[in-house]
Amino acid sequence: MRILMPLALLAGGLAAGGLAVSVxxxxxxxxxxxxxxxxxxxxxxxxxxxxxxxxxxxCLLCDLALVVTAPLTAVRVLAALGGLLLAAAMTVSLSKNVPINRWLSTLDPQALPADFAxxxxRERWIRWNRVRGALALAALLANVGAAGVLI
Structure with missing residues (x-):
């Protein structure tokens, strides 16, 4: 508990910081x-x-461990919520942002496809990055709530 919660908060904070990319x-x-x-x-x-x-x-792994090991039901529920939000953020990332990133990585900026316009x-990537970031931020808030219950 003394290790899992700080690790969840650290990793969750770093993941939520990805929202700054879209901002x-x-x-x-x-x-x-x-x-x-x-x-x-x-x-x-x-x-x-x-x-x-x-x-x-x-952060997801820490939340799953907290669901199993936390001594208080409120902490387990908040960790489960955080884990679900993180799983959703990962799903958005893998299904929406990663395909765009992979496609862009194959392009030669000096010889873009004729239909690039x-x-x-851009708009899709920005929109999905904001969704992913908002989910990660919500997960961080759930973990902060769990930490607050422990304090």
Whole structure:
């Protein structure tokens, strides 16, 4: 308990911090010319992978352990809620953001597909990144609530 809760809060805080990407990067992404957007996105994503998946998974594992080991029902319930929210964040990441990131990583910024304008993923990526970040932030709040119960 003395180790799991601080680890859950640390990993959850790091994962929720990914929301800053959409707050900071979204305005930049939407204003960049297409030829600059692709390399900037490629550079940014390589710095957040594997940071984000490791943070989400670490927090999820801590929450699952807390569900099993916590001495109080309220802590177990809040940890379970946090775990569900993290699982949802991971699902959004894997099913929505990762495919966009993978596709963009295959592109040559100097030779974009002719139909790139119609396939430009900026708005979708930003929207799903915000959803993922909001879920991670909600999970962090559930874990803070669990920590508060323990205090």
């Amino acid at each position: 900071l990067a979204a305005p930049l992404f939407t204003t960049l010319p297409t030829g600059m957007y692709v390399p900037v996105h490629q550079g940014l994503v390589t710095r957040f992978d594997p940071f984000m998946p490791i943070s989400l998974l670490s 119609s396939r430009d993923p």
